[in-house]
Amino acid sequence: MSRTKPLLSACLIVFGALFCLLYPMLLIWPSGWAWHPGSPAANDYFMMICFIYITLGIFMIRAAKDPDAHASLIWFVIWSSVAHALVMAWESFRTPMMMGHLTGDVPALVIIAGVLAFLMKRQPAPHPAAI
Template identity: 70%
Template sequence: MTGKTPLLSAALAIFGVAFLLLLPLGILWPSGWAWHQGSPLASDYYPMIIAFYSTLGIFMIRAAKDPAANASLIWFVVWSSVAHSLVMAWESFRTPMMMGHLVGDVPVLLIVAAVLGTLMSRATPRVSAST
């Protein structure tokens, strides 16, 4: 990565904060953000998801200060978001009462992956085939 990457830094900070908001989103709109009936706080797995994404969100905010030094973390966010959203989309179709996720967390993770992947690709220098 060369030069300044203000858009990448901003995207990392914004998405990092969004990852920190998963608990309130799950409480306010459980059909789009939680994968069970009832309160997200009554789930066995939701606290684990919150712990993971909150930690990832904090590291994304930290990475916004120097994206070049955190390229592996950023690519992890990109590809794990794609993988996670594909699994969630499959599960939404498999379990019809979970279709709300197709307008909740599934597209959000694909947007995170697309934006960060595009900005990372633009920030990464191309290596010439003749070198």
């Protein structure tokens, strides 16, 4: 077993739990997490993306039991987080009311992607017999 596997599992649980707590974070600090003004429930898109992240968080927590078996899910989390962070950074500079994202979801997603990518790169390649 890799020495970083327990750390990867712990990070999947912590980050997955944070994804599951997206809705309360949106209520507490909307300028750093919300994508529109007003109540979170006032926008259908907002609720859709919120529940997509909650679902992803649940699967991240489940993947923590065996990260090797869920490598494609973990890489999806990494690359989708990078893509989301890039889009939100662009929108933050393009639209002044979105500047809060530069201190909210943009750095959070970059940190999550960076930590998970680092830990995934530290995992040994699966043995051919295990495939």
